[in-house]
Amino acid sequence: MMSTVAENASLRRNYLPVPLLTLCLTGTLPVDIYLGQEKNSAPVLFRRKHIDIAGSELATLRESGIETVYVSLDQADDYQQHLQSNVSSIISNADLPLAYRLQFLSDTGRSMLRESFRADQVDGMIQQIGELSSFISSLMSKNEVVVSELFEVLRHDYQTYTHVYNVATYSLLLAKGLGVTDEKELQSISMGGLLHDLGKLRIPLHILNKKERLTDIEWSIIQRHPTDGFIELAVREDISEAQLMMVYQHHEKLDGSGYPVGIGANEIHFYAKVCAVADVFEALTGNRPYRNPVTKAEALETLEGLAPHKLDQEMVQCWIALTNR
Ligand SMILES: [Fe+2]
Ligand SMILES: [Fe+2]
Known part of the structure; x- marks a missing residue:
């Protein structure tokens, strides 16, 4: 079933926006990473946690104008801890x-x-x-x-x-x-x-x-x-x-x-x-x-x-x- 714009916008609220730049600096991440794609649609899974993201993939994302990726709110604490270290x-x-x-x-x-x-x-x-x-x-x-x-x-x-x-x-x-x-x-x-x-x-x-x-x-x-x-x-x-x-x-x-x-x-x-x-x-x-x-x-x-x-x-x-x- 197709989701409405309002449903998608509310789905998006369940994610923490994260600067793309942090991904290439912090090694393998302990959280799943999502891409935001279009403004009113829910983020889609890009990479499961603990799986490497290659530098070339990050470059491709950057070249396509993506500056922000997403982490689901239930993993936000893990992400923050990872950043702090x-x-x-x-x-x-x-x-x-x-x-x-x-x-x-x-x-x-x-x-x-x-x-x-x-x-x-x-x-x-x-x-x-x-x-x-x-x-x-x-x-x-x-x-x-x-x-x-x-x-x-x-x-x-x-x-x-x-x-x-x-x-x-x-x-x-x-x-x-x-x-x-x-x-x-x-x-x-x-x-x-x-x-x-x-x-x-x-x-x-x-x-x-x-x-x-x-x-x-x-x-x-x-x-x-x-x-x-x-x-x-x-x-x-x-x-x-x-x-x-x-x-x-x-x-x-x-x-x-x-x-x-x-x-x-x-x-x-x-x-x-x-x-x-x-x-x-x-x-x-x-x-x-x-x-x-x-x-x-x-x-x-x-x-x-x-x-x-x-x-x-x-x-x-x-x-x-x-x-x-
Ligand atoms: Fe004060
Ligand atoms: Fe003060």
């Missing part, structure tokens, strides 16, 4: 365009974060986050990553894991722009960026995603997240004080009008000031349930308006210079 070889492969590697790391990183947040076990989460931050810093610190290029490949939805991935990446690049060169320090900053909103995982989703104006009580619950994250991490020996300050102080403002404490410029840690600039920029350019994103130019204008009273002037100017390069 291949991340370092992919991001260090200089034959691949940098934009592709940035995109690849962003997609893989977001799925790593989603899974580790979902598991809600701090030990496993810190291990995953440590691994991810070393991927981020090895890609960003060895390459001349241009912020505007990076901006194009990042997603801008309102998921927490998207936000923290982007903030971590921006924080690292801003710190680098400000003259931080030590790789360990850059990795530490990107890890702090991945952790900065950890306390938000304790905020009920109906408050986090609320479209209407927040009540005073809801706002006070939102404002608890730096302290909650700090408490969660302060007992750990594998988190540095500077990273902790990124978590605890990223909503503090230089003029003392921030939260949770309201401390002033001299008391806010360098890492936290960097994170604050990255955080505001990401929050403005990302989609939120309660408003649409603004353009990059508008976001930079807002940042400029927040310095020097709320945000550090030198950092904002540095970010503007990096972003417009």
